Amino acid sequence: MRIVGTGSAAPKNVITNHQLAQIMDTSDEWIRSRTGIEERHVARGETCLSLALDAAKAALKASGVPKERIGVVICATVSNEKRCPSLASCLQRDLGLSADILAFDLNAACSGFIYALICASHLISPDCYALIVGSEVLSRITDMNDRNTSVLFGDGAGAAIIAPQDMTQTVPFSWVTQSFGNDEVLYIDEHIHMNGASVFKFAVEKLVSNVRTVLERAQVALEDIDLLICHQANQRIIASAARQLGLPMERFFMNLARYGNTSAASVPIALDEAVRNGHVKRGANVIIAGFGGGLTVGAVYLQWA
Ligand code: UT7
Numbered sequence: 001m002r003i004v005g006t007g008s009a010a011p012k013n014v015i016t017n018h019q020l021a022q023i024m025d026t027s028d029e030w031i032r033s034r035t036g037i038e039e040r041h042v043a044r045g046e047t048c049l050s051l052a053l054d055a056a057k058a059a060l061k062a063s064g065v066p067k068e069r070i071g072v073v074i075c076a077t078v079s080n081e082k083r084c085p086s087l088a089s090c091l092q093r094d095l096g097l098s099a100d101i102l103a104f105d106l107n108a109a110c111s112g113f114i115y116a117l118i119c120a121s122h123l124i125s126p127d128c129y130a131l132i133v134g135s136e137v138l139s140r141i142t143d144m145n146d147r148n149t150s151v152l153f154g155d156g157a158g159a160a161i162i163a164p165q166d167m168t169q170t171v172p173f174s175w176v177t178q179s180f181g182n183d184e185v186l187y188i189d190e191h192i193h194m195n196g197a198s199v200f201k202f203a204v205e206k207l208v209s210n211v212r213t214v215l216e217r218a219q220v221a222l223e224d225i226d227l228l229i230c231h232q233a234n235q236r237i238i239a240s241a242a243r244q245l246g247l248p249m250e251r252f253f254m255n256l257a258r259y260g261n262t263s264a265a266s267v268p269i270a271l272d273e274a275v276r277n278g279h280v281k282r283g284a285n286v287i288i289a290g291f292g293g294g295l296t297v298g299a300v301y302l303q304w305a
Helices: 017-023 028-035 048-063 087-094 109-123 196-218 235-245 263-276
Strands: 002-009 014-016 039-041 070-076 102-106 129-137 155-163 173-182 186-188 192-194 227-230 285-292 294-303
Touching: 002 048, 002 263, 014 017, 017 028, 028 235, 039 155, 048 087, 048 129, 048 155, 048 263, 070 087, 070 109, 087 102, 087 129, 102 109, 109 129, 109 155, 109 173, 109 263, 109 285, 109 294, 129 263, 155 263, 173 196, 196 235, 196 285, 196 294, 227 263, 263 285
Parallel strands: 070 102, 070 129, 227 285
Antiparallel strands: 002 155, 014 039, 129 155, 173 294, 186 192, 285 294
């Protein structure tokens, strides 16, 4: 499979750590030093659908793929305003895609975009490309009275168009996913609840082991990896994983400071920025990795075609 176009969108409204410190018992210093977050986009009227639509349109435009080619739409989200119809169904309608389509949402929290990418890789064919999206309005389900979680999250969406590889060349690709039923350390009912320290430990351990697994499955050496795009939850999680892997931080694309944790949207927003800023070049060896509620984890290795 190949990623042939990416796009992203974020609400216009930006809230800084300093602004949060005016409405709750926190500080810019605490948030910045514990997480690396400086500001986040927060929806004021935007919805999961409107953000997903903007990101999907940008990805379609970047890919040059005619919309008639899209046969699969997968949306990863935990914060869609409606339970039914799915975000994917509404995107099919609003993008004017064919109704002869497989369109569904999936819930793997912050690993959602990785899960969607892996699903798409199994469903595409030369006549059937996939649109995959991660879109979240987490501000809708964040408890602003809980400083343990409310300073961490942001809103946004990212999208990618997935095409089959050119039959004349083999594009290296490997993946791993895991799911551990755990409804205690990170779960959502009306609001997001999290035991930060437990999730932190889990995230570092799984980021390291899953990077090693996809490398082993693809028979690629760690030194040959050009860029790692990980779920943007906490700078210290990525720094710890980098230390354990023996990789410099420069190999990790980071945009957490400006977005906070946008759950399923974080990986595709980062991927889109990395592509648009020229960090991902043809032939580059890339690892994309996520971790989060479920608990779920997933990683993909691919060579950028
Ligand atoms: O995307 C899903 C995956 N989620 C994650 O990856 C999150 C993983 N976890 C983390 O990122 C970190 O655990 C946090 C950033 C959530 C918390 O950092 P920490 O270093 O683990 O802090 P802590 O939870 O151990 O809290 C330390 C102290 C506590 O005070 P006491 O008990 O030591 O007096 C908290 O009450 O910091 C306090 N605290 C705050 N202080 C100021 C917690 N939240 C805040 C806050 N502002 N917003």
